[in-house]
Amino acid sequence: MDALPLAGVAAAVALSVLWFVGDDARLRACRTGSAAACDVLATRLLEAAERAPAAPPTRWEQEAARVLDAHACGSREPSPCAIQFYALGTVALRAGRFEAAREAFLRACEEDRSWCARAGRERALPWTPQERARLEARP
Numbered sequence: 388m389d390a391l392p393l394a395g396v397a398a399a400v401a402l403s404v405l406w407f408v409g410d411d412a413r414l415r416a417c418r419t420g421s422a423a424a425c426d427v428l429a430t431r432l433l434e435a436a437e438r439a440p441a442a443p444p445t446r447w448e449q450e451a452a453r454v455l456d457a458h459a460c461g462s463r464e465p466s467p468c469a470i471q472f473y474a475l476g477t478v479a480l481r482a483g484r485f486e487a488a489r490e491a492f493l494r495a496c497e498e499d500r501s502w503c504a505r506a507g508r509e510r511a512l513p514w515t516p517q518e519r520a521r522l523e524a525r526p
Contacts, residue, residue, distance in 0.1 A: 414428070414450060414454045417455065417458055418454050418457070418458070420458070422460075422467065425454075425458045425460070425471060426467055426470065426471070428451050428454065429455060429467075429471045429473075429474035430470070431451070432448060432451060432452065432455070432474035432475075432477060433470070433473065433474050433477060435448055435477075436474075436477035436478070436480075436481060439481075440511075441481075442481065443481055443482060443483075444478045444481045444482050448478055448481075449482065452474070452475055452478040452479070455471055455474060455475060456475055458471070460472075466499050466501075468498045468499075469496075469498035469499035469501075469502045470495075470502075472491045472492075472494040472495035472498060472502075473491065473492065473495035473502050473505070473506070475491040476488045476489075476490075476491030476492040476495065476506070476509075479491055480509065480511060480512060485513075488509075489518070492506035492512070493506070493518065493521070493522075496521070496522060503521075503522045503523070503524075504522070504523075506522055
């Protein structure tokens with residue numbers, strides 16, 4: 388009978404350690420709505436894509452992208468949202484999800500035209516002539 392409460396306490400301690408120390412600790416702030424934390428996640432994802440553009444995304448990068456995707460970017464400025472959409476695109480592209488990558492890159496371009504040229508340079512993604520014209524259009 389005493390083993391059951393002891394096992395419950397041990398499980399609670401293990402879960403709290405994972406909550407505060409594990410990989411989830413880096414994602415929690417964005418998950419709870421911190422725009423600054425989501426900007427940091429997006430920046431880390433962009434840096435990872437620059438370091439290893441052909442490598443598949445790590446498990447942490449995929450989870451970070453899911454958290455970032457669930458975060459509704461409510462910034463009044465276009466740049467933070469564009470960075471987040473572009474970061475989602477890089478993870479999708481590295482994972483081989485070309486349609487999701489295309490959609491994320493185009494959303495980044497719509498949010499902030501300065502991301503259009505960068506999206507157009509993504510050679511791993513086959514752009515249609517219409518999409519290429521959209522990316523190269525001047526405001």
